[in-house]
Amino acid sequence: GAVVSQHPSRVICKSGTSVKIECRSLDFQATTMFWYRQFPKKSLMLMATSNEGSKATYEQGVEKDKFLINHASLTLSTLTVTSAHPEDSSFYICSARARGGANTEAFFGQGTRLTVV
Amino acid sequence: SQQGEEDPQALSIQEGENATMNCSYKTSINNLQWYRQNSGRGLVHLILIRSNEREKHSGRLRVTLDTSKKSSSLLITASRAADTASYFCATDRGSNYKLTFGKGTLLTVNP
Numbered sequence: 001g002a003v004v005s006q007h008p009s010r011v012i013c014k015s016g017t018s019v020k021i022e023c024r025s026l027d028f029q030a031t032t033m034f035w036y037r038q039f040p041k042k043s044l045m046l047m048a049t050s051n052e053g054s055k056a057t058y059e060q061g062v063e064k065d066k067f068l069i070n071h072a073s074l075t076l077s078t079l080t081v082t083s084a085h086p087e088d089s090s091f092y093i094c095s096a097r098a099r100g101g102a103n104t105e106a107f108f109g110q111g112t113r114l115t116v117v
Numbered sequence: 118s119q120q121g122e123e124d125p126q127a128l129s130i131q132e133g134e135n136a137t138m139n140c141s142y143k144t145s146i147n148n149l150q151w152y153r154q155n156s157g158r159g160l161v162h163l164i165l166i167r168s169n170e171r172e173k174h175s176g177r178l179r180v181t182l183d184t185s186k187k188s189s190s191l192l193i194t195a196s197r198a199a200d201t202a203s204y205f206c207a208t209d210r211g212s213n214y215k216l217t218f219g220k221g222t223l224l225t226v227n228p
Contacts, residue, residue, distance in 0.1 A: 034215065041223070043205065097214050103167055
């Protein structure tokens with residue numbers, strides 16, 4: 001089946017620094033990718049929809065200057081957490097759906113555990 | 118916002134027993150999907166049921182959908198310890214391909 005690769009799986013960074021997380025669709029083209037945040041023992045909260053070649057669409061309450069999303073190609077979307085603070089520590093997961101995505105499954109990356117110290 | 122609500126929030130059973138998880142949602146949907154997540158990992162797709170379908174099977178999984186009640190259920194038969202995971206339902210409302218996830222059910226299957 002289709003594979004979405006997310007990197008890194010774990011990252012520890014100092015407060016005030018920026019962290020980039022990559023999400024790649026390995027064997028299909030994804031015009032749309034999604035970034036989620038998950039708190040411990042909680043559900044996935046959609047942060048933004050990443051659109052290839054255009055600006056990302058952010059969900060209400062998500063700071064777009066804080067969470068920069070770039071979707072430069074049909075197989076790569078990146079999420080950059082800028083000026084990270086301890087409250088940004090979380091599990092971030094990306095997903096992608098193939099073109100013609102209605103009534104298709106979503107493929108998820110392995111997730112990135114971000115710890116800001 | 119989270120549309121789906123799963124119950125129970127946690128379920129603990131013995132190996133060999135069946136596990137049933139329920140999901141309710143609020144708005145009309147294009148399809149509903151069930152996913153599994155092992156602790157600290159990404160999600161794995163289990164099954165998709167379209168709004169015009171009422172029941173679907175995949176191996177030991179059986180999913181039902183009642184659009185009049187806006188609810189779905191996931192049944193895992195003959196559970197195994199390896200089925201221990203969190204299970205989420207996700208609703209797809211159509212054209213923008215966004216999935217909205219429920220809060221999940223943590224299933225523990227004791228050997």
